[in-house]
Amino acid sequence: MSASAAKVSKKELNSNYDGADETSEKEQQEAIEHIDEVQNEIDRLNEQASEEILKVEQKYNKLRQPFFQKRSELIAKIPNFWVTTFVNHPQVSALLGEEDEEALHYLTRVEVTEFEDIKSGYRIDFYFDENPYFENKVLSKEFHLNESGDPSSKSTEIKWKSGKDLTKRSSQTQNKAGKKRQHEEPESFFTWFTDHSDAGADELGEVIKDDIWPNPLQYYLDRKMVQFTHLSRTCLVPDMDDEEAEGEDDDDEEGLEDIDEEGDEDDGEEDEDDGDDGEDDEGEDD
Incomplete structure (x- = not known):
């Protein structure tokens, strides 16, 4: 093959290769555009689904209200x-000090109310009997989302009775005790009502709304089930324990009898030995 023919063949190959690249890039670009169109359709359906799901949630939220009541x-x-x-809930109990528990003994009712459009937030109400800690009959905390989606919260101002402010007492206790005690006594549960620093990450509010409120009975029964199980065992096991105790007593008595019998046998053997020794002594005397 001549040098000129070789050059022509090489040019043809390069041009074919470049043409294949151009075709491939064009197909990829078209595919990307189609993917974008399909993705837009998926996003549109997701938005539609969210709207319909919200309507369903609003519908069933109203249906649940009589049952909550x-x-x-x-x-x-x-x-x-x-x-x-x-106290039975692992996350909430970690926030409770001893005096918090005493104050919560006056708590008679808890209610969680999601705002009508649901997306904009919710409110938690705590109803209390007359108590030695504060004047309020109801303590509430609300969580809101504004139109731009920024979270915020607000709550009832607690009207503490003289010398009964648990939030200040907790702080003073920690300051006096120093660092060694800080890990032992948590901040007061009631500081939650005054903390609005990060409404978008309020774990206690979310726990009460999404975990406790839907079914508080499961956490109430945790301790009751333990007590019931303990009582059931106490009722069922005593006969077995008595039998075992009687068996142990019988064994002890048998063991003592065996020892006595062995002791008598040993005494008999010793007596026989003494007799033999006596005979030998008599023989020697003769």
């Missing part, structure tokens, strides 16, 4: 229901 009426018949529920 009925449940609250029944809970009111059970002393210390809510304080027991909070």
